[in-house]
Amino acid sequence: MEVCIFRAYEEMSRAAAQEVADVLNAKPNAVLGMATGSTPLGVYQHLVKMHERGEIDFSHVTTFNLDEYVGLPITHPASFRLYLWHRFVSKLPLPLANFHYVNAEKDPHAECARLGKIIQSHPIDVAFIGIGENAHIAFNDPPADFDTEEPYLVVQLDDACRQQQMGEGWFPTLNDVPQQAISMSVRQILKSKSIICTVPDQRKAQAVKDSVQGPITNKTPASILQRHQDMTLYLDPPAASLLK
Numbered sequence: 001m002e003v004c005i006f007r008a009y010e011e012m013s014r015a016a017a018q019e020v021a022d023v024l025n026a027k028p029n030a031v032l033g034m035a036t037g038s039t040p041l042g043v044y045q046h047l048v049k050m051h052e053r054g055e056i057d058f059s060h061v062t063t064f065n066l067d068e069y070v071g072l073p074i075t076h077p078a079s080f081r082l083y084l085w086h087r088f089v090s091k092l093p094l095p096l097a098n099f100h101y102v103n104a105e106k107d108p109h110a111e112c113a114r115l116g117k118i119i120q121s122h123p124i125d126v127a128f129i130g131i132g133e134n135a136h137i138a139f140n141d142p143p144a145d146f147d148t149e150e151p152y153l154v155v156q157l158d159d160a161c162r163q164q165q166m167g168e169g170w171f172p173t174l175n176d177v178p179q180q181a182i183s184m185s186v187r188q189i190l191k192s193k194s195i196i197c198t199v200p201d202q203r204k205a206q207a208v209k210d211s212v213q214g215p216i217t218n219k220t221p222a223s224i225l226q227r228h229q230d231m232t233l234y235l236d237p238p239a240a241s242l243l244k
């Protein structure tokens, strides 16, 4: 695992976007795995700007969304489909058929099966992920399932994860945060050729320390990233503050 510490969020976002751009410029039909949430806002802004300046061509790219809440309609402000549509997909010439979002509104198990089939013939070139305050990756909360070969699964969200979502302002109260989600599985994330993981903020410092310097355990889901051959962790100084 390579760890890069940037002076500030803005620099971290620009560097992560540039790394995604480098992959796309080397392989125009690359497949991307894409996180949502507060961290990647800056990266999506940079990717859209790079597209507007003609520095990246998204017209042959395929994307897979990492996760989505069970039962949440696309009209809800916390919907990851809405998030990606507003901030990314609607601003690009990405053919809609190549954008594989997760729709967990009605039948999440059927959705997992649908996506699982598609992703098997589209190996991810670069997964762009974050780490939760509880060290989850995608929505694989501790104790995460490190063994399942299912590409997508229905997961229970733990209290720390649900608190994080409320704390970031996506939901007004804890009761509003769904109890379940669809998540790309840990093994599926690890199958990505490369992984870019961006993590800012003091509130992630303990999760970062445990994930980078602690033992590999499903109680710290992101610790499994230590095993990946091409994994870059992008941090800001507060997130890196507990690293030795």
Ligand code: F6R
Binding pocket: 034, 035, 036, 037, 038, 039, 040, 066, 067, 080, 129, 130, 131, 132, 133, 136, 137, 138, 139, 168
């Ligand atoms: C969201 C996702 C999550 C987030 C993580 C960090 O699609 O997969 O694992 O990446 O919870 O979230 P933020 O960036 O909101 O702190």
